[in-house]
Amino acid sequence: MQGLAASCKIVLVMFLLGLGLAGAxxxxxxxxxxxxxxxxxxxxxxxxxxILYNGVNNTANATxxxxxxxxxxxxxxxxxxxxxxxLVVFDDLVTEGTALPVGDKEPAARAQGFYFYDKKESxxxxxxxxxxxxxxxxxxxxxxxxxxxxDDETRDLSIVGGTGDFFMARGIATIRTDAxxxxxxxxxxxxxxxxxxxx
Amino acid sequence: MQGLAASCKIVLVMFLLGLGLAGAxxxxxxxxxxxxxxxxxxxxxxxxxxILYNGVNNTANATxxxxxxxxxxxxxxxxxxxxxxxLVVFDDLVTEGTALPVGDKEPAARAQGFYFYDKKESxxxxxxxxxxxxxxxxxxxxxxxxxxxxDDETRDLSIVGGTGDFFMARGIATIRTDAxxxxxxxxxxxxxxxxxxxx
Amino acid sequence: MQGLAASCKIVLVMFLLGLGLAGAxxxxxxxxxxxxxxxxxxxxxxxxxxILYNGVNNTANATxxxxxxxxxxxxxxxxxxxxxxxLVVFDDLVTEGTALPVGDKEPAARAQGFYFYDKKESxxxxxxxxxxxxxxxxxxxxxxxxxxxxDDETRDLSIVGGTGDFFMARGIATIRTDAxxxxxxxxxxxxxxxxxxxx
Numbered sequence: 032m033q034g035l036a037a038s039c040k041i042v043l044v045m046f047l048l049g050l051g052l053a054g055a056x057x058x059x060x061x062x063x064x065x066x067x068x069x070x071x072x073x074x075x076x077x078x079x080x081x082i083l084y085n086g087v088n089n090t091a092n093a094t095x096x097x098x099x100x101x102x103x104x105x106x107x108x109x110x111x112x113x114x115x116x117x118l119v120v121f122d123d124l125v126t127e128g129t130a131l132p133v134g135d136k137e138p139a140a141r142a143q144g145f146y147f148y149d150k151k152e153s154x155x156x157x158x159x160x161x162x163x164x165x166x167x168x169x170x171x172x173x174x175x176x177x178x179x180x181x182d183d184e185t186r187d188l189s190i191v192g193g194t195g196d197f198f199m200a201r202g203i204a205t206i207r208t209d210a211x212x213x214x215x216x217x218x219x220x221x222x223x224x225x226x227x228x229x230x
Numbered sequence: 231m232q233g234l235a236a237s238c239k240i241v242l243v244m245f246l247l248g249l250g251l252a253g254a255x256x257x258x259x260x261x262x263x264x265x266x267x268x269x270x271x272x273x274x275x276x277x278x279x280x281i282l283y284n285g286v287n288n289t290a291n292a293t294x295x296x297x298x299x300x301x302x303x304x305x306x307x308x309x310x311x312x313x314x315x316x317l318v319v320f321d322d323l324v325t326e327g328t329a330l331p332v333g334d335k336e337p338a339a340r341a342q343g344f345y346f347y348d349k350k351e352s353x354x355x356x357x358x359x360x361x362x363x364x365x366x367x368x369x370x371x372x373x374x375x376x377x378x379x380x381d382d383e384t385r386d387l388s389i390v391g392g393t394g395d396f397f398m399a400r401g402i403a404t405i406r407t408d409a410x411x412x413x414x415x416x417x418x419x420x421x422x423x424x425x426x427x428x429x
Numbered sequence: 430m431q432g433l434a435a436s437c438k439i440v441l442v443m444f445l446l447g448l449g450l451a452g453a454x455x456x457x458x459x460x461x462x463x464x465x466x467x468x469x470x471x472x473x474x475x476x477x478x479x480i481l482y483n484g485v486n487n488t489a490n491a492t493x494x495x496x497x498x499x500x501x502x503x504x505x506x507x508x509x510x511x512x513x514x515x516l517v518v519f520d521d522l523v524t525e526g527t528a529l530p531v532g533d534k535e536p537a538a539r540a541q542g543f544y545f546y547d548k549k550e551s552x553x554x555x556x557x558x559x560x561x562x563x564x565x566x567x568x569x570x571x572x573x574x575x576x577x578x579x580d581d582e583t584r585d586l587s588i589v590g591g592t593g594d595f596f597m598a599r600g601i602a603t604i605r606t607d608a609x610x611x612x613x614x615x616x617x618x619x620x621x622x623x624x625x626x627x628x
Contacts, residue, residue, distance in 0.1 A: 058267040068456040068596055068627060084303050090350075096301040098315040098346075102494040102518075104482050116496040116518045120301075120315045122348045143348050143356055143377050147496075149520045149541050151488075157541055157559065161356065161377035174376050174388045177572050177592065178541050178559035189572045189590025192388025194376065194402060198267055199425055203592060226597055229267060257466040283502050289549075295500040297514040297545075319500075319514045321547045342547050342555050342576050360555065360576035373575050373587045391587025393575065393601060397466055398624055428466060 060198065060229040071202060071224035077162070078209060079142050079219040080124045080131055089215070095121035104151055113155070114148035121145065125162060129209065129218065140164045146179065154181045158188060162223075164196065171195020173223070175204055190225065201227040259397065259428040270401065270423035276361070277408065278341050278418040279323045279330055288414070294320035303350055312354070313347035320344065324361060328408065328417065339363045345378065353380045357387060361422075363395065370394020372422070374403055389424065400426040458596065458627040469600065469622035475560070476607065477540050477617040478522045478529055487613070493519035502549050511553070512546035519543065523560060527607065527616065538562045544577065552579045556586060560621075562594065569593020571621070573602055588623065599625040 063072045084093035097119050105115030124131060125140040132138050144160020159176040172195060177188035185207045193200030202225035209220040262271045283292035296318050304314030323330060324339040331337050343359020358375040371394060376387035384406045392399030401424035408419040461470045482491035495517050503513030522529060523538040530536050542558020557574040570593060575586035583605045591598030600623035607618040 060267055061265065062263065064460065066459065068458055084301065086302070090303055093303055094350075096303045096315050098298040098301060098317060099496040099516075102482065102496060103484070104488055104491055104494045115520075116494050118298075118317075118496060118516075118518070120317070120346055120348050122314075122350070122354070143354070145346070145348075145356075147518055147543065149518050149543075151492075151520070155520070155541070157543075159358070159375070159557070161375075163377050163379065172377055172386070172388075174390070176375070176557070176559075176574070176590070178561050178570050180561065187570070187592035189570075189592060191390040191572070191589040192376070192400070194386035194388060199400065199402070201590070201597065203597070259466055260464065261462065283500065285501070289502055292502055293549075295502045295514050297497040297500060297516060317497075317516075319516070319545055319547050321513075321549070321553070342553070344545065344547075344555075358557070358574070360574075362576050362578065371576050371585070371587075373589070375574070390589040391574070391599070393585035393587060398599065398601070 062199070063228045063230050065226040068226070071226055072228040072230065073200075073202075073225040075223045076127070077139060077221045077223055078126045078129055079206075079221055080126065081119075081121060081217050081219075082123070083119065083215045085215050093215075094123045095119050098145075099147075101148070105148070113150055113153055115151055116147065116149075118145055118147035121160070125221075137166060139166060139168075144175075155179070156181060169196045171197045173197050173200060179206065181208070190223070193225075197225070198229045199227065200225045200229075261398070262427045262429050264425040267425070270425055271427040271429065272399075272401075272424040274422045275326070276338060276420045276422055277325045277328055278405075278420060279325065280318075280320060280416050280418070281322070282318065282414045284414050292414075293322045294318050297344075298346075300347070304347070312349055312352055314350055315346065315348075317344055317346035320359070324420075336365060338365060338367075343374075354378070355380060368395045370396045372396050372399060378405065380407070389422070392424075396424070397428045398426065399424045399428075460597070461626045461628050463624040466624070469624055470626035470628065471598075471600075471623040473621045474525070475537060475619045475621055476524045476527055477604075477619055478524065479517075479519060479615050479617075480521070481517065481613045483613050491613075492521045493517050496543075497545075499546070503546070511548055511551055513549055514545065514547075516543055516545035519558070523619075535564060537564060537566075542573075553577070554579060567594045569595045571595050571598060577604065579606070588621070591623075595623070596627045597625065598623045598627075 082094045084096040099118040101112050101114045102116035105112035123142040124138045125142050127139045141163045142160045146156045146158045156179040158179050162173040174192040175188045180186045188204045190202040205222040207220045210218040281293045283295040298317040300311050300313045301315035304311035322341040323337045324341050326338045340362045341359050345355045345357045355378040357378050361372040373391045374387045379385045387403045389401040404421040406419045409417040480492045482494040497516040499510050499512045500514035503510035521540040522536045523540050525537045539561045540558045544554045544556045554577040556577050560571040572590045573586045578584045586602045588600040603620040605618045608616040
């Protein structure tokens, strides 16, 4: 078995044990757990586009809207505050490249969830959402949560579960702010790495 | 070991390694990981009843209430909107059959958490909650999260953790809208399948 | 291998398989899964301090603020209600002892996330947050969620993921209300136990 691990660089934990159990109609996927942080069992680079409703004239394009107001804890410290307590619900577009989809082109996924700002002294957020895939490539979801430590160039969210093609997945999404336009648009680059997969 | 797996259809990953470690007072549970999506280590069918506060006359029965209002992103598109941004906190009853408990009968569990609507174009939600068990059968919690893609007949939430009798559990809850009554009641059928258990 | 398990009391699932795979620059951590609920692969006792904004004069010290109001479901039952539906965003201090940090002393971690009250009949809450470590001892995050069943002396939250030094961690945080001061301060003792680690 050491030879197998050395050649694959991924340890097929139960593969040998599971051989021959699956019938013709059964789901034949088997669990794979990465042997090291350097070796995810799956990797995808994705871009999340957050177009925030400005309250005036972008309802057609906006995919996110605040549902609570910043609290006084925020506004009492900075002239415009740090949005402490503002919670934003989103159904954002997710793409494989940096550009938004043109015309009828389908996005790679949607990101459905929310974030909120949670720091008095600077911009800092917390996210939880599902990546919802419904394309030729993938059907299923990945569920994420974690601190978006905006003072850091990159920050890691936990991928805590998955469904469909991502059945029972776990991993890490390393995010980076890739572009911003004023208050009402940001794009995150997400390096999505799974360390537990069923393949 | 291939013979063992073939007869149990569940792979006891660490059972052989863990034999003899637990003393008389120790917790003797051992970890079980399913070998295939077809073979959960535990299955339960449960019904979640959401009785939404109507703001008028159902405080005695209601178990859920909106804590934010739908945003303009919702109301600008449909005559009555799609509730985009409305977040509902709940402490819902969970039962083994479809009926609500009668009299003093205890529910199978409570579901404590929240959901919110997150789509401009149609009804679509996102859930996170704990199933809280405090019955003769079970004591402990299961923690869930994921997209409730209401356009799909069934949709999968991730079970990302558990406590007590469900210590360190992971799995999938497949939900289906089983009944609705106007805006203020729905019942979800939840096929709850665990693929990582301690038994 | 039975001898190994018996001596370590922790099962090194993939250690033997992974030997020799990591180069000089590679991340050499390997996955460890506990063999029993009695034997976490890591343990930490931490204290979470929640200083709630009182809306008047504690903006300098407050680390948490309500962003939604309790609903009528709460106030209709008790004279002062059970805060049903009140959601609080926090960036709380986390310490190793019970005392708040003095002067420039850094906390052990921050806890960033939110809780809300979800019961009509009594005080009961639901939490999700990240423990954010940025100290000499640790850099990284742990992500938690679960029901805070306030009628119970201790209650268990799920640790569903981790990053950095806590890469891919899972576990349980057993919390206990350690102190309260009126409505605007509480301290939780958190016994944080990991059962899945990379070491």
